[in-house]
Amino acid sequence: DGTTWEFAAAAKAAFLGFKAGDPGIPVVNGGFAVNSLAVNAFPDDILRNDLAEYFDIFNIHIYDQLRDYPAIVADWRRLLAQHGAADMRLWVTENGTYAEGCAAEALPGSSNRVQSPEQEMVWAEFVPKSQILLRSLGAARTFTFVLPPMNEKHGRKEWGMIRRDGSARPAFAAFATLTDQLAAAQFLGEPDLGSGIRAFLFRQPDGSQTLAFWSESELDRTAPDPVGGIRPVHEFRRTFAIPASCSAVLTDLFGMSETVSPEDGRLSLTATRFPAYLSGGSDIPVRTPPVGTGAVGARMSGLDKSVVLSVVPSEEFTVGVRKNLLLLSAGAKERKVKLRVANFSEENKRGVVAVEGAVPSGLPGAIELAPFEEKEFELRLPAGLPAGRHELVFGGLFNGRRISRLVLPVVVSAPVAETPLLPGSGDPVRWRKNSSGAMTIAWDEREKAVRFDVEFPPDTDRWVYPEFMLPDGFPEGTLGFSFEIRTAQAAAEKPDINLVMLVEGEGEAGKSHHVYYTPSCGEWRENFIELASFSPGKIRQFRIGMNPRRGKVTFFLRNIRLHLAGKGGACNKK
Known part of the structure; x- marks a missing residue:
């Protein structure tokens, strides 16, 4: 619950304490776990406190689609550059995926569910791909989440490279193979082996080369459905050839190796969706040179940090x-x-x-x-x-x-007397249904509020985010808006996620800014959503809602007020 300025002050004191204990110890920042810098200014607001003077290695978490990794890392690099730490070393201290969807199999005697064999193979495909991609983008270390089994999202999401009986999942074997093949290797760049094939060249300590390669699948190219996920049904087999004058060793995802020999000076290979490794081949030209991993060390600008x-x-x-x-x-x-x-x-x-x-x-x-x-x-x-x-x-x-x-x-x-109600926000007809369950919207006379009732079918991803349209955006000079919310749940039933979504467009189109609000636990709760950091006139709709724990939920919204620079504007309307 800490603020940006509290976080910054505490992190500075911690850095000084660590360095007092051991001046040579590397210090990383508290890991940033945000989906996008475009919609979350918290990291930038923290770094504006000169915090880049107080850590040696920058660390982030990434749970996004593989296809988005280049843009994500580039955004973080731009942020570091803005704060004078463009070449600081980068670690990804948590990395995972939701691509397999909700765990498919029941666990007897428990509300937790476990992955099916097909879902386990999605993770086996993901682990080496994510590690190699992030290394190619300049991440010096990547920590896959997580080794032991654990469940989240009411048991529907299962993590872990180890099963509950202690046996190893395919992802564990894939990670072991990756470590065996590339742990000591230096990244040289990306060769061009044809459309749909990703390839990454490494040099081993003995001077030999290892080529990691795979064929792009849905995991590389799409944003999987969060419930159904993807299944590795198609191998996406693609053939290619490289120049070679001698035999090489081909190792598959799980560490099984075979010797392959060239014909007429060329080595013919087949890439599938699952990464493989070729060791001992001839020099292969790279199309994309390597990205450096940056330097360890805090920004130095002559400040008295003490x-x-x-x-x-x-x-x-x-x-x-x-x-x-x-x-x-x-x-x-x-x-x-x-x-x-x-x-x-x-x-x-x-x-x-x-x-x-x-x-x-x-x-x-x-x-x-x-x-x-x-x-x-x-x-x-x-x-x-x-x-x-x-x-x-x-x-x-x-x-x-x-x-x-x-x-x-x-x-x-x-003052509230000068803060106008958002026109139409008290009219249930102006709100659009938007939920994974059956939803009704009505005016509640006793609460003097718009009432939202939702009932979810069993075994579904529960979310409810009714939409209010703003054809002309928020008025010029809008600092933000406030709203009062009340839910029927007790504190123990508080939703996992409570969001206001500010959308620059209609429907699911356009950029969506997600802002967490403080939920109600049975009482009326007021929240203020700041808009000064955005472009209020571009917001064409907003959604207020939650991802509830229960299969049935009721909540109320009232007094949605505009906060304008200067005095309040138009007269109040329900």
């Missing part, structure tokens, strides 16, 4: 649902925040803290800090801040050196 700032807001503020900004009512009186200045060094420090943007009152003059001392100061935001987005960028100079920044975004909202 002085760390943190901020604690008063109860007048609320935290935005994306944990990257503070919300403040225009009518708030005190507007207090506590500024903490810590010296994580064995030296005395003397300096000043400065703030850019909305400068608060109460900033101290010169600050004296003994070794490992922290001091706290009470600040007040200016009383005249208009409705809108503001930023406080804290920094300073201690012992003649700059310290790292702390960025505190604040959105000031207009």
Whole structure:
């Protein structure tokens, strides 16, 4: 539940502690587990706090389709470059797939399900493909999730390269073969072996070469259905030939090897969907050169890293649902925040803290800090801040050196009386059904809210996200919108996922920005969805809903209000 500024301050202190214990130990950032940087600004907001000064290796999680790996890694590289760490080493500390779909077989005496033999083979295909692809994109290490068996999504999703009886799944054998063939090898680049064939050339420590190759399948090219998944029915056999003057060893997915010999100076081979390895062949030209894995080491810009700032807001503020900004009512009186200045060094420090943007009152003059001392100061935001987005960028100079920044975004909202209801949002006719179950939408007079009832068929992926259309987008100057939600469930039945989807288009078309909201556990709960980070005018619809645990769910929505820069606009409408 931590905010971007809390995460940054804690990570800085942790880095300094690790390095105090062992200056040579490599430190990685807390792994980012976001689907897309295009729809989630949390990593960028954290790194704006100069956090690239406080880790040596950048690590992320990837559970997307194989076809999207190049764009995903490129996005993360661009983000690192924006923060002065373009060549930092990259690790993928969690990597997996949902391509096999929901586990197909029942586990006696348990609500958990297990993979069928066909589903196990999807994973066996995925593991070496994902590892080799990520290596080709510059990832220095990739950690497949996960070795032991485990279930998620109410037992319907099974992970693990080991079965519950301790036996090895095909993915384990495929991973062992990959390790045996390529663990010590250096990546040289990608040869061109023809349409539909992926090939990756490696050099072994003894100077010999190993060619990893496969034929593209649905796993490489599509986004599989999350329930039914894909099944390795077709082998996608494609033949190719390479120049060769001597015999080579061909090893299949599971480590079975055979000697293959050339004819007329060429070695004829067949690629299938399952990766194979050719060792001992002649030099093969590469079409795409290798991508470097980057360097270990934090960004160095001369900062005094030992002085760390943190901020604690008063109860007048609320935290935005994306944990990257503070919300403040225009009518708030005190507007207090506590500024903490810590010296994580064995030296005395003397300096000043400065703030850019909305400068608060109460900033101290010169600050004296003994070794490992922290001091706290009470600040007040200016009383005249208009409705809108503001930023406080804290920094300073201690012992003649700059310290790292702390960025505190604040959105000031207009009073409720000046905040208009979104026209039509209280009319059940304006909401479109969108669910994997049977859904009804009606006005509930007692709750003064739109009521949504859904009943799901058995053994289905449960989701409900009713749609509200915005033909002209949100009005210009929209900072965000708030809504009240109530569900009938208790805390123990809280949905796995609660999302607002902001869609730049109609239906399933267009870019969708997914924002988590704080769910209700039987009470009315208000949420604020910030739009200032997006282009509000491009949003043509939004969905508010959940992935519930139960087969039947009821929830209510009311008071969907627009928060505009300056004063509120049109008169309220139901």
